[in-house]
Amino acid sequence: MKKLSLFLLTLACVFQFSAQAQQRPSYIAIEANSGKLLFSSNAEEKRPVASLSQVATAMVALDWVARTRLPLDTFIAVPQEAFGLRAGNPMDLQPGDRLTLRDALYSTLLGSDNVSALTVASFVGRDLVSRRGGGAPIAAFVAEMNNLARSLRMAKTRFTAPHGLDAGNSVSTSCALDMALLGVYSMQNPAFCYIVSQASRRIEVQSQTKGRTMYDISNNNRLMSASGVDGIKAGTSRAAGPCLLLSVTRNAISRRSPQTGTEVIYPQRMIIAVLGSASRYSLAREMMNTGWRVWENWQASGMDMKDPKEFVQLPVKSAPQRR
Numbered sequence: 001m002k003k004l005s006l007f008l009l010t011l012a013c014v015f016q017f018s019a020q021a022q023q024r025p026s027y028i029a030i031e032a033n034s035g036k037l038l039f040s041s042n043a044e045e046k047r048p049v050a051s052l053s054q055v056a057t058a059m060v061a062l063d064w065v066a067r068t069r070l071p072l073d074t075f076i077a078v079p080q081e082a083f084g085l086r087a088g089n090p091m092d093l094q095p096g097d098r099l100t101l102r103d104a105l106y107s108t109l110l111g112s113d114n115v116s117a118l119t120v121a122s123f124v125g126r127d128l129v130s131r132r133g134g135g136a137p138i139a140a141f142v143a144e145m146n147n148l149a150r151s152l153r154m155a156k157t158r159f160t161a162p163h164g165l166d167a168g169n170s171v172s173t174s175c176a177l178d179m180a181l182l183g184v185y186s187m188q189n190p191a192f193c194y195i196v197s198q199a200s201r202r203i204e205v206q207s208q209t210k211g212r213t214m215y216d217i218s219n220n221n222r223l224m225s226a227s228g229v230d231g232i233k234a235g236t237s238r239a240a241g242p243c244l245l246l247s248v249t250r251n252a253i254s255r256r257s258p259q260t261g262t263e264v265i266y267p268q269r270m271i272i273a274v275l276g277s278a279s280r281y282s283l284a285r286e287m288m289n290t291g292w293r294v295w296e297n298w299q300a301s302g303m304d305m306k307d308p309k310e311f312v313q314l315p316v317k318s319a320p321q322r323r
Contacts, residue, residue: 025241025277028176029291032184032247032269035311036298038291043176046156047275050243051088051112051235052179053164053172056145058105058195059186061120063148065101068127072102072191075206078115079122081138087165088114091205091215098206106201109192111217112235114163121162138162152185152315154178166239177312179273183232183245185315187269196231196247199224221246222281228288234280241276248272248288255299270295 026042065072078097082089091107093099093115099107104120107113118138125137128144138161145159157174164172174182186192200218207213221234223246231247250268272287274280298304305311 025274025280025283026176027272027274027277027283027287028180029270029272029287030180030184030312031291031295032187032271032314033267034305035314036295037310037312038270038294039287040176043180043273044156046173046175048166048171048237048240049164049174049179049235049275050166050237050240051114051117051164052174052233052243052245053145053159053161054108054112054117054235055179055182055186055233055245056148056159057117057120057141057162058109058192059182059189060141060144060148061101061105061124062189062191064124064127064144070101072105073100075099076101076104076119076123078119079138081122082115082118085115085118085163085165088112088163090217091115091203091213093119093205094207094209096208099203103201103203106195106198107203107215107217109195109233110198110201110219112220112233113217114165117163149174149178149182152178152181153313154181164235164237164240166237171239174275176273176275179245179275180271181312181315183247183271183273187231187247187271193231196221196233197224223284226285226288242274242278242280243276244272244274244280244284246272246274246284246288248291250292255303268295 024042026045028040028043029038075098078093078095080095083095090111090113104116107116121138121141125141128140129135129137142159149157157178159172160170200216203215203217205213223229228248230249232245235243248270252265252267254263255266270291272284274284277283
């Protein structure tokens with residue numbers, strides 16, 4: 001009876017999140033170099049974020065690579081925890097299968113590969129617990145995801161797993177503003193930028209049962225062909241609804257620095273986060289067009305930076321990476 005009650009409670013939570021996601025999408029657009037808030041709606045409302053969680057998974061792994069200097073072509077093994085994890089397993093990975101850390105990140109970010117995300121978390125997590133004297137590897141990795149969120153001032157975010165699957169009451173939650181901050185931080189990392197900008201990736205898996213097998217993983221972000229779009233990720237779950245984290249660039253411009261008064265070359269990047277919208281792609285297209293108009297109008301008006309409400313406090317720049 002207790003198990004049935006727990007199941008019904010979990011089901012109710014999932015449907016509550018799902019209904020909320022379908023009724024009130026939340027979204028935000030910011031310019032990533034100035035922190036200028038272009039527009040938003042329900043941007044601080046806490047929501048499930050599905051596999052957008054995997055952006056944090058990739059960044060924890062890449063930051064760890066920067067510290068340890070471990071080559072990205074190191075082979076890692078699918079852990080036993082992946083047994084029975086059927087959803088989001090495009091290469092049908094099984095415990096014991098091996099692929100490089102680099103390819104696991106590709107499959108995670110391009111194909112929303114939950115098993116690859118879990119494999120990355122297990123591999124990095126084992127190193128974390130070995131340095132700390134014990135603990136559960138995946139739990140240690142998730143703790144680092146939440147540490148990253150805190151360091152980026154993602155106040156409404158709590159990650160519960162490296163993949164973003166809806167697992168009972170354990171649902172990763174965040175908000176559009178927090179996801180945008182994560183997007184800004186991630187796109188400062190050259191390795192991350194390179195991965196999420198690719199249309200596809202051919203991946204080698206060394207399987208205990210199939211031998212050496214090649215797979216082509218396609219980028220599931222349908223806006224990658226749109227002008228200026230160079231990442232980041234799409235995700236969907238029953239609890240979260242369709243979600244999207246997007247990076248859009250334009251040619252750099254020359255403008256006068258408000259701090260020094262000298263002319264500087266200024267890159268232009270817009271980060272868009274959309275949570276819980278069945279029309280995420282059409283909404284994001286509208287946001288791109290409107291966002292650049294708001295940005296241009298602000299520039300033409302003299303780029304007043306006096307009102308702190310019009311700006312988002314940006315995260316510290318990510319460490320450099322090798323591809």
